[in-house]
Amino acid sequence: MKWLAPVITVFTLAAACAPAPTADETREKLPASDLTSGYKFLQADTQALQDDDFANPGFLWVDRGRALFAAAPQQSKACAACHGEDGAELKGAAAHYPSVDETTGKLTNIEGRINLCRTRHQGLEPLDYETDDLLSLTAFVSHLSRGEPVKVDVSGPAEVWYRRGEDYFFTRRGQYNLACNQCHNDNWGRQLRGDTISQGHGTAFPGYRFEWQSLGSLQRRLRDCDAGVRAEPLAYGSDDYLAVELYLAKRAEGLPIEVPGVRR
Amino acid sequence: MRVVLGCAMSIWLAACQPDDAYQFASDVEVEGDAIVRSLEGKAGNAERGLTVFTDRDQGHCVLCHAIEGLDVEFQGDVGPPLTHLGDRLTEGQIRMRIAGAQKIWPETVMPSYYRKHGLNRVGREYLGEPALSAQQIEDLVAYLSSPKA
Numbered sequence: 001m002k003w004l005a006p007v008i009t010v011f012t013l014a015a016a017c018a019p020a021p022t023a024d025e026t027r028e029k030l031p032a033s034d035l036t037s038g039y040k041f042l043q044a045d046t047q048a049l050q051d052d053d054f055a056n057p058g059f060l061w062v063d064r065g066r067a068l069f070a071a072a073p074q075q076s077k078a079c080a081a082c083h084g085e086d087g088a089e090l091k092g093a094a095a096h097y098p099s100v101d102e103t104t105g106k107l108t109n110i111e112g113r114i115n116l117c118r119t120r121h122q123g124l125e126p127l128d129y130e131t132d133d134l135l136s137l138t139a140f141v142s143h144l145s146r147g148e149p150v151k152v153d154v155s156g157p158a159e160v161w162y163r164r165g166e167d168y169f170f171t172r173r174g175q176y177n178l179a180c181n182q183c184h185n186d187n188w189g190r191q192l193r194g195d196t197i198s199q200g201h202g203t204a205f206p207g208y209r210f211e212w213q214s215l216g217s218l219q220r221r222l223r224d225c226d227a228g229v230r231a232e233p234l235a236y237g238s239d240d241y242l243a244v245e246l247y248l249a250k251r252a253e254g255l256p257i258e259v260p261g262v263r264r
Numbered sequence: 265m266r267v268v269l270g271c272a273m274s275i276w277l278a279a280c281q282p283d284d285a286y287q288f289a290s291d292v293e294v295e296g297d298a299i300v301r302s303l304e305g306k307a308g309n310a311e312r313g314l315t316v317f318t319d320r321d322q323g324h325c326v327l328c329h330a331i332e333g334l335d336v337e338f339q340g341d342v343g344p345p346l347t348h349l350g351d352r353l354t355e356g357q358i359r360m361r362i363a364g365a366q367k368i369w370p371e372t373v374m375p376s377y378y379r380k381h382g383l384n385r386v387g388r389e390y391l392g393e394p395a396l397s398a399q400q401i402e403d404l405v406a407y408l409s410s411p412k413a
Contacts, residue, residue: 173385178373186373
C-alpha cells in the first residue's frame with residue numbers, strides 16, 4: 001500500500017490547487033460614496049417599466065405570491081395566519097436577509113426562510129428554486145420591503161459566511177479567469193457590448209429579466225455571471241451562493257430593495 | 265520516496281502558480297513581451313480574423329474593444345480601442361496579448377485565450393481547451409495587424 005501515499009498526495013495537492021482568493025489587503029472595496037443601484041444604468045424605458053406597477057411584469061409573480069400567502073393549504077395554516085393579512089407583519093423583513101437561523105445555525109435567505117416555514121409550521125414539502133410557487137412567494141415577501149434600505153448582520157455566527165462570500169467575490173474562476181470584483185468594482189459604468197456593467201447589487205431580485213422572459217432569483221443571476229466567465233455554475237442553494245448573497249447585501253447596505261426589479 | 269514526493273510537489277507547483285509558471289496551451293517561446301513565431305505553425309487569415317473578432321461564439325472581442333469603422337453595433341469599452349493596432353504593436357506583441365494577457369498584466373480583466381492550465385472551476389463544456397484555437401488566434405493577429413483594423 002506504500003505506493004499509494006505519494007499518489008494520494010498528488011491528488012490532495014491538486015485539489016487544493018484552486019487559485020486562492022486575493023489577499024485581504026489587496027482587495028479594493030467599493031467606496032460607500034459610489035454606491036449606485038443597477039437601476040441607474042438601465043435604459044429609460046426599462047426604468048419606466050420597473051416604476052409602473054401595472055406594466056411591470058414582475059407583479060404577475062407578486063400578485064400570485066399574495067394569493068398563495070393568503071390561501072390555507074389543506075390540513076394546514078396559511079402564511080397569513082402567522083404573518084398578518086397581506087403580510088402586514090413582514091414589512092421590511094426581507095431587507096435584513098440573509099440571516100442566520102437560530103435553530104440550525106445556518107445562513108438562510110428568503111427562499112430558505114419560506115421553506116423553513118413550510119416544513120416547520122405548515123407540514124409541507126420545501127419548494128425548489130425557480131418553481132413558480134417559490135418565486136411568487138419570494139417576490140411577494142421581498143416586495144413588502146420595497147424602498148426599505150438593506151441592512152444585514154454580519155457579526156457573530158454570520159461572520160464566517162460573510163468572509164466566505166467575500167472570498168468568492170474576489171476569486172477568479174472559469175476559462176476567462178475573472179472574479180466578480182473585476183467587473184463590478186473595477187469596471188462598473190463601462191460598456192460590455194450592449195450592457196452597462198453595474199456594481200452588481202442584488203437589490204432588484206427576484207427580478208424580471210428580458211433575457212429570461214421570466215422572473216428569476218438572485219441565485220439565477222449569479223449563475224449567469226459564473227457562466228459568463230465560463231465557470232461551472234454552482235447548484236441552487238449552495239453554501240457559497242448563500243454566502244455571496246450575504247456579502248452582496250452587506251456591500252449594498254443602504255440601497256433600497258427594488259423587488260420586483262426589471263433588468264435586461 | 266522522497267524523489268516521488270518532490271516530483272509530486274513540482275507537478276503541483278507547475279499547475280498552481282499563476283504568474284511565473286504561466287503555461288500556454290502548447291509550447292510557446294516568449295521573447296520579451298512578444299510571441300514571435302505563429303502558434304502551432306498556423307498561418308493567419310485576416311478575413312476569418314474579422315469574424316473571430318466579432319462573432320459571439322468565437323472571440324467576441326467587441327464585448328470589450330471597439331474598432332473605428334467596424335460595422336458592429338454596441339462595441340464595448342472595458343478595454344482600449346484597437347483601431348490601427350498594427351501601427352503600435354508588432355504581430356508578435358499582438359499574439360502575446362491575445363494568447364496570454366494575464367502573463368503580461370496579472371491583474372487584467374482581459375482573458376488569456378491560449379491557456380488551459382491553472383484555472384479554477386472551468387465549465388464542463390470548456391474543460392481542457394483554451395478559449396481560442398491556435399488557428400483562431402493567428403486569424404486575429406492577421407486581422408488586427410492589417411490596415412483593415
